[in-house]
Amino acid sequence: MLAYVIPFCLVVIGLALALNLVRLVKGPSLPDRILALDTLYINALALIVLFGIWLGSDLFFEAALLIAVMGFVGTVAAGKYLLHGDIID
Amino acid sequence: MPFWIEALVSLFLVLGSLFALVGAIGLYRLPDFYTRLHGPTKATTLGVGGMVIASMLFFAGRPEGPSLHELLITLFLFITAPVSAHMLAKAAMQKKLPLAERTRGKPW
Amino acid sequence: MKALRGLPHPLLSLLLTVIWLMLVNTLSFGHLLLGAFLGWAIPLLCRDFLIEVPRVRRPLQLGLFVLKVFGDILVANLAVAKLVLGPKERLNPAFVEVPVAIEDKFVLAVLTSIISLTPGTVSADLSADRRTLLLHALDAPDPGQLAAEVKRRYEAPLLEIFQCSPT
Known part of the structure; x- marks a missing residue:
């Protein structure tokens, strides 16, 4: 059963990534683009966890955790830049 | 792997990926920034949550014993999603982004 | 929870130890020791940034x-x-x-x-x-x-x- 379910989920997540990408290109404003990037990294996280299940490997956990941490820091840095025009204050 | 574990893993995987898709659709088609903020920050977080639960169930049957460390990802996302949503909402209000016509009430 | 001198936030220390054990995904004695050390050291090092958590009544x-x-x-x-x-x-x-x-x-x-x-x-x-x-x-x-x-x-x-x- 998993042999069919996992490719299906890969397609669904790929579709979600494509929709995020459309929003990222279309904008129209800077917060919209940052929001699109934020969603993009969370969806990439789902993709990596899924890939780990597919390969039956535990090694992808570190990658997923790192993406989660770095993505959050990136979103907060971009948000602070928008709010104050400065990242470190 | 027993059949029922496989079925549970499949269920959580499908649910998780569908939630992620709903979040992305919300980001794509809702009319203004504030409504778009709703889709990704929550549906997507829940989608990853479903994936992580599926992964935990899948790896639980191995000889090394169950692993809990995937839970840390969900925990981290549940703590950080409100923070980034709040930050982006504040930035949008400062930039005075246009609202959808039907919105009632005003941002400060 | 009574605050001790060397251990300002006992619950936070416990939480950090548990998170460390989850992160390395083992329950061996060495990692338990390392986790306990981290749970002791981290709250001490950043105690100036921590805000007061009110007591849970129920x-x-x-x-x-x-x-x-x-x-x-x-x-x-x-x-x-x-x-x-x-x-x-x-x-x-x-x-x-x-x-x-x-x-x-x-x-x-x-x-x-x-x-x-x-x-x-x-x-x-x-x-x-x-x-x-x-x-x-x-x-x-x-x-x-x-x-x-x-x-x-x-x-x-x-x-x-x-x-x-x-x-």
Whole structure:
């Protein structure tokens, strides 16, 4: 059963990534683009966890955790830049 | 792997990926920034949550014993999603982004 | 919880140890020791940044509340999925002002996070005097009712669980 379910989920997540990408290109404003990037990294996280299940490997956990941490820091840095025009204050 | 574990893993995987898709659709088609903020920050977080639960169930049957460390990802996302949503909402209000016509009430 | 001199936040130390053990995904003695060391050292090193967490008055009720919030997140996500996929013309987005009675910083942060996590509402801003919270709701035909609902479902239990009387 998993042999069919996992490719299906890969397609669904790929579709979600494509929709995020459309929003990222279309904008129209800077917060919209940052929001699109934020969603993009969370969806990439789902993709990596899924890939780990597919390969039956535990090694992808570190990658997923790192993406989660770095993505959050990136979103907060971009948000602070928008709010104050400065990242470190 | 027993059949029922496989079925549970499949269920959580499908649910998780569908939630992620709903979040992305919300980001794509809702009319203004504030409504778009709703889709990704929550549906997507829940989608990853479903994936992580599926992964935990899948790896639980191995000889090394169950692993809990995937839970840390969900925990981290549940703590950080409100923070980034709040930050982006504040930035949008400062930039005075246009609202959808039907919105009632005003941002400060 | 009585604060000791060398161990200012015992619960935080325990939490850090557990998180370390989850991170390395083993329960060997060496990692237990290392986790205990980290749980002791990290709160000491950053004690100036930590804010005071009020005492939990009713632990049992806290557990029930957490379960209820998770249930709400699941149920409300399904509702929001229906809204997102439905026709756009049916949405009634609104900015709603909710007066809050919570004074403690930590509990207020918990409340705003819960509001952001339960779908349909995002906490957008807090007034400078910390008395009013600005929410954005995806679909609120009746803003007054939404504000009352937030106060009843989340603020009242939080006030009851943590020892911080509003007046």
